[in-house]
Amino acid sequence: MSKKEEIIRVDHITKRYDENAVLDDFSLSVHEGEVVVIVGPSGCGKSTILRIMNGLEPIQKGEVTYRGEKVDGKLGSITRIREKVGMVFQSYELFPHKTILQNVMLAPLLVQKRDRKEVKEEALQLLARVGLSEKKNAYPRQLSGGQKQRVAIVRALAMHPEVLLFDEVTAALDPEMVREVLDVLLSLAKEGKTMVIVTHEMSFAKAVADRVIFLDGGHLEEEGTASEFFDHPKTERAKQFLHTFTYDKVEREEER
Amino acid sequence: MQNLGIDVLFKGSNMMRLLGGLWVSLRISLIAVFFSVILGVPLGILMSRNSRIIRAITRLYLEIVRIMPQMVLLFIVFFGTTRVFGWNLDAEVASVIVFSFWGCAEMSDLVRGALISIPKHQYESAKALGMNSFAVFFFIILPQTIRRLLPLSINLVTRMIKTTSLVMMIGVVEVLKVGQQIIEANRTSSPNAAFGVYGTVFLLYFIGCWPISMLSKYLEKKWKND
């Protein structure tokens, strides 16, 4: 793993809202081609890590480096790095006043100043890949949640990012739409894309992760490969956490 | 610049006269607000029902009020009634009629808006708990409606107060008219009185309306997220 080049790294970061530490001396480094899945109970700071990696969240201590270069508060450098780091939000955040195709094409044209024809071609290809070609002229409101989220992924991909951050991308979806979105993520993983995924879908996490990070109360509790973590969790907290996803069969009192 | 005519206000009973004029405006607005609420609330409740005929009639009424300047309505009532019915309507009475007509439309629309903004499942869940329609209305719908309605109705009061300034145009002696009279009377001794007097009238209106606007804003914010 360490032979591959390190892409993004957060080093001893501490993040506080008011007095509450959301993240406490947390470090993580992501290497090329790696899929890191972050799990943990609600409010443990998972999403905050992604937001920090993308420079959306100021930190009190520590530093973020991108390919060895320190990401500081300077606007220019953050914007340059955000170009390379794609992020997909829980609430999709498509631009409601633009069509699907315009949503996908906007940033490559505006930020990367690429050729319109080439961008359009690629955008159409990507939309076809997620099965949404016929929606290219629709507006976001006309799409289902699952479709919107697939467009949001395509929009991030069109920038050719070197790493993709997924922030609970299925949490706002109806159960029957979760699959169509996760399938896209699985196929990206198969291609060898570098990804950091925050999710509550444990069976998906187990399938996709090269490495699982278990976060609790703002610090790293446990780290391991997917099978290590899910089949043989080491810490008591991890065991408890995984147990919340399983249910024991109800035994009715009169049947005893 | 040596004299901006503020001294005029402290001559004799001028300040009291000005405040007296303000009271005339306030009195007209308060009476009109009273009628607007008394008539507008039931009308709004009626409008929230789904009756085609009521909707068509009220739509016409609301559109007239939306389109016609209050000034035109004042002229119609003040000059028109004399002509058509031979009444010699007192200007103040004409003003109250017009502002009530206008305020009632605004109020009914606010009530209707507040009532239909309450989600259907609020009615349904209350009924599901076994409440009768009367109980549903009084314990579930009314309290929520009032929270939505009150800030907007308070805002209507400030609009009413501001609009009453128009009554001077049909000859009611209110604060602006009193101001004009004071300026006229002191034309020679204090040629710059217009600055002091109109500036004071401006401030008086502001002092009257601003706290009410603030209250409306405060309530709106406070109840927004409940």
Place this chain on the structure above:
Amino acid sequence: MNWEVIGSYLPLFWKAMWLTLQIGWIGIAFATLIGILVAIVRFYKVPVASQIAGVYIELFRNTPLLVQLFFLYFALPKLGIPMRADFTGAMGLALLGGAYMAETFRSGLESVAKIQTESAASLGMNKSQTVWHIIFPQAFARSVPSFVANVIFLLKETSVFSAISLMDLMFTAKDLIGLYYKTTECLVLLVFFYALILIPVSVLGDRLERRVRHAEFGD
């Protein structure tokens, strides 16, 4: 009702309507401009300017146009600032309208969620790209209904211009009623001409609202 009288008054009312329209539209154009500037200053909390803008908004939203016009027209000349009636009318309307438009556009800007900005940022857009391509178009679309309401409100407010002796529709009506007692005819013409000004605006406004909703949000 005497149709001959109506016929002979028609040109006078027609002329008066043009005056109302001219001053009205100039006032509204400037009100929109002031509104946009003040809204941006308020929204981005530009120090000092934002506070001044706040005072301006409160002052002009909480006083009647008639009083504002009296102050501008009769009081400012006492400070040595000469004021023309038509200029005062347009200026009064612009100042009053600016305060209302500012609130309209500011709440439009506020209605664009912060996460939309973050979403644009995460695609590498810089601040000005985000403002021009993401925030402004959405804010504008959401401001349209309130903007239309303001335009109608301001056009109605022009009915007080006669107080500073501008020969608008109200002035003409009052003048003719006073001179010849043709009350009914004058009132009918008055209503007709205000309807002529405001009904098209109201209809176009409705259309615009629907169109913007459709174009901007696609439903």
